Amino acid sequence: MDIVVCVKRVPATDSKIKVGADGKSIDPAGIEFVLNPYDEFAVEEAIKTRETLGSGSVTVITLGTGDSQKELRTCLAMGADKAVLLDASGLPGGGAGLDACATARIVADHVKGIPHDAVFCGRQAVDGDDSQFPSRLAALLDLPCVTEVAKLELSDGRYRAERDIEGAREVVDCPTPCVISTNKGLNEPRYANLKGIMAAKKKPLETIAVSAAEPATETTGLELPPERSGGKIVDSVSDLVAALKNEAKVL
Amino acid sequence: MSNIVVIADAREGKIKKPTLEAVGAAKELAGKSGGSVVAVVVGHQLDAAKQDLANSGASKVVAVDAETFAQYSGDGFARAILEQLEGLSPAAILMPHTAMGRDLMPRIAAKLDAGLVSDATALHFEGDRFGATKPVYAGKAYKKSMATRSPFLATLRPNNWEAGSGEGAEVVDASASFGSDQLKAIVKEVVSAASDRVPLQEAKVVVAGGRGLQAPENFKLVEDLAAAFGPGVAAVGASRAVVDAGWRPHREQVGQTGKVVAPTLYIAVGISGAIQHLAGMRTSRFIVAVNKDANAPIFKECDYGIVGDAFEICPALAEAIKAAAS
Numbered sequence: 001m002d003i004v005v006c007v008k009r010v011p012a013t014d015s016k017i018k019v020g021a022d023g024k025s026i027d028p029a030g031i032e033f034v035l036n037p038y039d040e041f042a043v044e045e046a047i048k049t050r051e052t053l054g055s056g057s058v059t060v061i062t063l064g065t066g067d068s069q070k071e072l073r074t075c076l077a078m079g080a081d082k083a084v085l086l087d088a089s090g091l092p093g094g095g096a097g098l099d100a101c102a103t104a105r106i107v108a109d110h111v112k113g114i115p116h117d118a119v120f121c122g123r124q125a126v127d128g129d130d131s132q133f134p135s136r137l138a139a140l141l142d143l144p145c146v147t148e149v150a151k152l153e154l155s156d157g158r159y160r161a162e163r164d165i166e167g168a169r170e171v172v173d174c175p176t177p178c179v180i181s182t183n184k185g186l187n188e189p190r191y192a193n194l195k196g197i198m199a200a201k202k203k204p205l206e207t208i209a210v211s212a213a214e215p216a217t218e219t220t221g222l223e224l225p226p227e228r229s230g231g232k233i234v235d236s237v238s239d240l241v242a243a244l245k246n247e248a249k250v251l
Numbered sequence: 252m253s254n255i256v257v258i259a260d261a262r263e264g265k266i267k268k269p270t271l272e273a274v275g276a277a278k279e280l281a282g283k284s285g286g287s288v289v290a291v292v293v294g295h296q297l298d299a300a301k302q303d304l305a306n307s308g309a310s311k312v313v314a315v316d317a318e319t320f321a322q323y324s325g326d327g328f329a330r331a332i333l334e335q336l337e338g339l340s341p342a343a344i345l346m347p348h349t350a351m352g353r354d355l356m357p358r359i360a361a362k363l364d365a366g367l368v369s370d371a372t373a374l375h376f377e378g379d380r381f382g383a384t385k386p387v388y389a390g391k392a393y394k395k396s397m398a399t400r401s402p403f404l405a406t407l408r409p410n411n412w413e414a415g416s417g418e419g420a421e422v423v424d425a426s427a428s429f430g431s432d433q434l435k436a437i438v439k440e441v442v443s444a445a446s447d448r449v450p451l452q453e454a455k456v457v458v459a460g461g462r463g464l465q466a467p468e469n470f471k472l473v474e475d476l477a478a479a480f481g482p483g484v485a486a487v488g489a490s491r492a493v494v495d496a497g498w499r500p501h502r503e504q505v506g507q508t509g510k511v512v513a514p515t516l517y518i519a520v521g522i523s524g525a526i527q528h529l530a531g532m533r534t535s536r537f538i539v540a541v542n543k544d545a546n547a548p549i550f551k552e553c554d555y556g557i558v559g560d561a562f563e564i565c566p567a568l569a570e571a572i573k574a575a576a577s
């Protein structure tokens with residue numbers, strides 16, 4: 001089975017976010033960038049599938065800039081076979097103006113040219129917290145899709161996928177080829193060991209310059225939420241209940 | 252005239268509050284942009300759903316009721332909805348940011364080659380453009396985006412708008428041009444959690460426990476506190492630390508890699524307030540923290556804090572809440 005995994009470079013989850021000079025994007029100074037945590041589940045699942053079947057390939061792909069080579073190498077070190085960087089650095093602002101619509105379109109155009117029995121993505125990228133890309137990609141590729149998958153089994157070319165919805169768990173039957181977005185709980189992503197890191201250096205990483213796609217939205221502002229001033233510390237349970245009843249009026 | 256279309260999240264023929272909130276938001280938006288609000292629902296045995304939508308403040312309800320749609324299918328529902336959208340000339344399309352909304356709306360947006368703001372907390376109409384504001388970086392910032400073409404789509408964060416109300420909408424029965432043989436990904440089974448439980452993201456009150464509870468069996472304190480609010484009011488949540496330790500199931504995890512909740516009242520018991528946990532609950536209306544460490548970061552984010560031992564405070568609080576409620 002040939003699996004394509006879409007990955008993204010994002011700020012680490014404990015980053016302190018500051019607004020940049022343009023008032024529309026973050027100031028990257030001092031931020032550590034990592035492979036999107038949800039994409040780790042996608043990469044792990046793809047490698048596990050290849051290992052279980054004893055055949056097939058895992059290609060990781062990202063739309064980003066030269067910096068993203070680091071995250072692609074991380075995937076290769078985990079065990080992916082090859083990596084593709086769709087390089088947006090030639091676009092205005094280094095691709096900063098690409099929204100979910102344009103991003104999915106550009107990636108879909110390239111995924112079409114890579115053999116795939118399945119495309120795995122993370123459920124959401126923890127920068128924009130969009131959770132749009134996987135379903136968009138599926139629509140553009142005319143594939144079925146199961147999002148936020150917490151359990152996945154393959155038999156006879158069909159997936160049985162489980163996902164949590166409000167108050168219940170759905171079991172979805174889905175033929176391949178398809179797009180799957182992965183949630184926490186699906187697996188335990190492996191760490192790249194030294195051997196993997198060394199091997200990754202010799203694996204193919206192809207860079208393709210992309211041409212612009214028309215975004216359907218533009219960012220007009222980025223703001224930090226008002227800082228909470230800290231709570232009122234109450235001395236007793238009865239004071240707390242009184243406050244909830246009389247001030248907050250929630251009881 | 253251009254319409255604001257609301258796509259209903261209907262499961263087993265039932266419309267839940269987030270959809271009604273989306274109609275409320277659509278009415279508010281239509282007040283600025285003009286146009287009327289049309290609700291579209293796809294499913295099977297939709298009589299109750301149609302009734303609820305007819306009384307939600309929408310001017311028109313379009314229902315695609317067929318056995319084909321008895322169970323959710325992302326590709327199938329998207330196609331059925333796209334067929335209906337053709338006749339509705341939507342300027343904006345809204346849906347709640349539920350599991351179904353997150354799955355379905357990007358698919359519809361891609362087919363329309365349109366912009367989508369997901370998990371929106373505010374909607375805009377400026378000049379002749381629609382747009383929305385949404386939390387990004389796990390709520391550490393808010394991003395405003397405006398559409399550069401039409402239509403504009405948004406999924407709306409639950410508990411953020413008043414549910415719409417009204418009556419007497421025109422109800423139109425529509426059908427899809429295809430049958431179940433065309434569906435690809437199909438839900439085969441829905442395994443419900445215990446039915447006496449309110450879903451975490453729909454609960455008015457969330458009582459969440461963390462490592463401060465020290466052992467899985469001590470979550471009884473949190474469960475009893477949740478139960479004190481009466482049946483169907485409060486849900487139990489958990490920090491990642493206790494989910495990773497296997498004390499609680501992942502579906503209860505609140506935070507960046509768990510669920511985002513915004514209840515009226517969030518009570519954090521024995522939770523330190525790590526940035527990734529805050530990501531999942533900081534937009535709650537009121538936050539109460541119970542922690543024995545006066546310097547725990549959660550106290551910076553809460554509205555009311557009580558410094559002390561959860562093992563003493565939780566039972567006392569449960570009693571006091573029961574007394575206040577009765």
Ligand SMILES: Cc1cc2nc3c(=O)[nH]c(=O)nc-3n(C[C@H](O)[C@H](O)[C@H](O)COP(=O)(O)OP(=O)(O)OC[C@H]3O[C@@H](n4cnc5c(N)ncnc54)[C@H](O)[C@@H]3O)c2cc1C
Nearest residue numbers: 461462463490491492506507508509521522523528543561
């Ligand atoms: C990529 C990534 C994603 C993450 N996603 C999430 C997420 O989605 N959700 C999440 O919650 N975390 C997440 N985390 C983990 C997060 O960083 C914290 O480790 C976690 O939230 C800590 O859980 P806790 O507050 O229960 O435990 P601790 O930080 O250990 O806090 C326990 C608290 O209990 C208090 N306490 C101890 N005994 C008592 C007592 N008897 N009575 C009252 N208080 C007591 C202590 O003072 C302390 O403040 C993520 C981390 C990473 C790196």
Ligand SMILES: Nc1ncnc2c1ncn2[C@@H]1O[C@H](COP(=O)(O)O)[C@@H](O)[C@H]1O
Nearest residue numbers: 006007063121122124125130131132133
């Ligand atoms: N620029 C990108 N390049 C490749 N994959 C992406 C990109 N952006 C998002 N994805 C994939 O889509 C998932 C969901 O992202 P998002 O819709 O942005 O929240 C991510 O976890 C990735 O798997």
